[in-house]
Amino acid sequence: MKLKKMLLVASVLAGIAAPAMAQEKYTVGYDNYFNGNSWSVQLSREFEAEAERNADTVDVIYTESEMKADRQVSNIEDMITRGVDAIVFTPISPTAVIPVLKKAEAQGIKIVLLASTIRSDDYDALVTVDDVDFGKAGAEWLAEKLGGEGRIIALNGISGISASDDRWEGAEAVFDAYPGIEVISVVDAGWDYAKAKVAVSNLLAANPEVDGVWSQGGSMTLGAIDAFDAAQRPLVPMTGEDNNGYLKRWAALESDGYESVAPSKPTWLGSEALLVAIDLLEGEEVEKDKVYEVPMITSENLSEFTRDDLSDSFWANTRLSDEQIRATFED
Template identity: 75%
Template sequence: MNLKKAMLAAALALGLAAPAAAAEKFSVGYDIYFGGNSWSVQLYKEFEAEAARQADTVDVTYTESELKVDKQIANIEDLLTKGVKAIIVTPISPTALIPTLKKARAKGVKVVLLASKIRSQDYDALVTVNDEDFGKAGAEWLVKALNGKGKIIALNGISGISASDDRWAGAKEVFAANPDIKVVSAVDASWDYAQAKVAVSNLLAANPEIDGIWSQGGAMTLGAIDAFDAARRALVPMTGEDNNGYLKRWVALKDKGFTSVAPSKPTWLGSESLLVAIKLLKGESVEKNTIFPPPMITDANVASIVRTDLSDSFWSNTRLSDEQVRAAFKD
C-alpha cells in the first residue's frame, strides 16, 4: 500500500472525513474582438488582470477576431467545441452572432456580452455603459457651448457596432431638439486618429465655417485638433473621451481657451464581465443588463484625472495598476 492510500485508510479507520478534492475550475472563453486601438487593448488587459486575480476559480481560453464577423463566429464555435461553460464576447455585429449565441445557450453555456449589444435577448448578461447617454452628454454640452447655434461636424466610430450607433442616436436626439445646430457632416472615422484628421481636413477645406466638433472618440478628437491647426483655423469647442493622450492635449490647450468634455466608457468593463460570468456559473442571481452611467470628465476636473506620467495610450477609468498599464503601453 502506498503512502497516500495508507493515510486515507488511517483517516477512515479513525472516523475522519477523507480530504476534500480541489474545487474544479470554471472553463471560460474570452474573445478579443479587436486589437487595433488602445481602448480595445486595455479592455482585454482589464479582463486578463481579473482572470489572474480569479486564477483559482477560472481557466480562460482566448480567441481573437480582428474585427471580422466571420472570424468571431468561428471563434465562438471553436470555444463551444472545447467545452467552455461561459463565453464573454464583444459582438462585432448586432445580428450576425445571434444564431451561434442561441446554439451556445441551448448547450447550457452562459453568454456574457461585453461593451456591445445584439438585437435579441439571446444572452445571459450584458455589461456596458449607456452609450445613448454618452452621446447625449457630449451633444448637450456642445449645444450649450455654442449657445444653441452653429455648424458642427460629427465623428462616429464604426457603423453597425452598437456603441457607435447608440452614441450617435443619443446625440442626434439632442441636435434634433436644437434646430439651430446644423450637422454639416457625420462621418465614420473608426475611432482612429488618422481617419478623423483626413475627414476633418477635407470638411474644413469645403466649409469656411465650422463652429464645433461632436466626437465619440478621444483619438478622433486629437485628429480634429491637428486638422484645425494644419488649416490654421482657430480651435472650436470639441467633445472627446478619457484617452490620456487627449486629456494631456486638452490640459495643454486650456490656457488658449480650448474647452471640452469627455464622456467615458471605462475599460474596467472587461474586469466586470468576468465577475458577472463567475456569478452566473455559480448560480447566483445576476441582472440581465448591467448598464453603468458614463463617467464624465469636464474642464473642472480634467487636471486631476490626466496622468502625465503614463502613456498617451492609457485610458483613465481603469482597475489596472500603474505597473500593468506601463507593461501594456510602452510608448
C-alpha cells in the same frame, strides 16, 4: 456529469465520506474582438488581469476575431466544441452571432456581452455603459456651449457596431432639438486619429465656418485638433473621451481658451464582465442588463484624470495598476 460530481455521488451512495477535493475550475472563453486601438487593447488587458486575480477559480481560452464577424462566429463555435462553461465577448455584429449563441445556450453555456449588445435576448448578461447617454452627454454640452446655434461636424466610430450607432442616436436626438444647430457632415472615422484628421481637413477646406466638433472620442478628437491647426483655423469646442493623450492635449490648450468635455466608457468593463460570468456560474442572481452611468470628465475634474507620467495610450477609468498600464503601453 463531471468527474468531481460523479465521485461525490458515488461516495454518498456507498455510505462513505466524500474525499476532500480541490475546487473545480470553470472554463471561460474570451474573444478579443479587436486590437486596432488602445481602448480595445486596454479592455482586453482588464479582462486578463481579472483572470489572473481569479486564477484559482477560472481557466480562460482566448481567441481573437480581428473585427471580422465571421471569425467571431467561428471562434464561438470552437469554444462550444471545447466545452467552455461561459463565453465573454464584444459582439462585432448585432445579428451575426445570434444563431451560434442559441447553440451555446442549448448546452447551458453562460453568455456575457461586453461593451456592445445584440438584437436578441440570447445572452445571460450585458456589461456596458449607456451609449445613447454617452452620445447625448457630449451633444448637450456642445449645444449649450454654442448657445444653440452653429455649424458642427460629427465624428462617429464604425457603423454597425452598437456602441457607435447608439452614441450617434443619442447625439442626433439632441441636435434635432436645436433648430439653430446644423450638422454639416457625419463621418465614420473609426475612432482613428488619421482618418479623423483627413476627414476634418477636407471638411474645413470646403466649409469656411465650422463652430464645433462632436466626436465619439478615441483618437478622433486629437485628429480634429491637428486638422484645425494645420488649416490655421482657431480651435472650436469639441467633445472627446478619457484617453490620456487627449486629456494631456486638452490640459495644455486650456490656457488658450480651448473647451471640451469627455464622456467615458471605462475599460474596467472588461474586468467586470469576468466577475459577472463567475457569479453566473456560481448560481448568483445577476442583473441581465448591467448598464452603468456614463462617467464624465470636465474642466473641473480634468486634473484628477490626466496622468503626465503614463503613456498617451492609457485610458483613465481603469482597474489596472500603474505597473500593468506601463507593461501594456510601453513608450
